[in-house]
Amino acid sequence: MVTIGDVAKAAGVSRSTASYALSGKRSISPEVTQRVLDAVAELGYTPNAGARALRTSQTRVLALFAQFVEDEFAPAMLEYIKGVTDTARELGYDTLLVSDDDGVGAVQRLARSRMVDGFVLLNVAEDDDRLEPLRQVPQPGALVGLPGDPSGLDVFDLDFEASGRMMVDEMHALGHREMILVSQPEDVVERGGAYVWRLADAAKDRAASLGIELHHYFAASSQPQIGEDLHRFLDAHPGATALLLNNEGAAAALPAVLHARGLSAPEDLSVVGRYSDVFARTFSLPFSAIDSAADRLGRHAVHQLVGRIEGSLDKASPHTVELIAPEVHDRGSMAAPPAA
Structure with missing residues (x-):
């Protein structure tokens, strides 16, 4: 194992100088510091975490x-x-x-x-x-x-409450008056996943204030159940023209569901979800979404x-x-x- 002593010897400095050059606790000339860093790179030295913790009371x-x-x-x-x-x-x-x-x-x-x-x-x-x-x-x-x-x-x-209101407002501004909101599974709520009900409650309150019919469902998070759930929700509400998704699994499953039903977004059904750009790129999702950040x-x-x-x-x-x-x-x- 390479030690700080090996680094000091390779750099042509004392052990304490090498240590100070790496820790920054004392001012060491740029030339000497560079020699120490070069020695570290050449020897593959890694500071001992235990020793560092004893010296600084930090483990990093x-x-x-x-x-x-x-x-x-x-x-x-x-x-x-x-x-x-x-x-x-x-x-x-x-x-x-x-x-x-x-x-x-x-x-x-x-x-x-x-x-x-x-x-x-x-x-x-x-x-x-x-x-x-x-x-x-x-x-x-x-x-x-x-x-x-x-x-x-x-x-x-x-801000999940603001997110729920924004979903409804975006669709209302476009003229939608009947919507479906798909949330995470009920098990998530039961163990305290407050983000689910914060978004849903805010969306429902906003919809009620605007005279919008909003159908709220909890759904599975993985295939094949989530696909079956989406088909069931759409079958139950053929008049719904907008789909709001607070369920990443539902967003990932939706392209296949729309294809199977011969539908497309936004021509037949407008869609907005809640997930990140990275998620959208990973699953090639064409749907607008609130960035989960x-x-x-x-x-x-x-x-x-x-x-x-x-x-x-x-x-x-x-x-x-x-x-x-x-x-x-x-x-x-x-x-x-x-x-x-």
């Missing part, structure tokens, strides 16, 4: 709590994970992925062991039992997802967390709840309803 590791559950669309979760891990790496942090079913125990265990400098939580539930222990540990935490009580934590999420949310959460870890944010500074305003990316799937 963030814990990312994320789970893949059967009734949610896995590719969508990967986008949130990528946003967190990419940003952590850019800021010089590694990421420890934690998928333990015992989230409370995992928070407490990692905090006691000082294995990580901070926590990022995905899959945040309305009444999330991980939040109270997270408020009690010395390491800071950030959430991607709005819980019922966000106090004492930095929270970042899409997965990458932005991960970036904002990690920047805020690292700011608290490294002191650019005072530990006593107020915690933030940031809801990103929805934006529709128009891909041409919304138009005036077809003539009767």
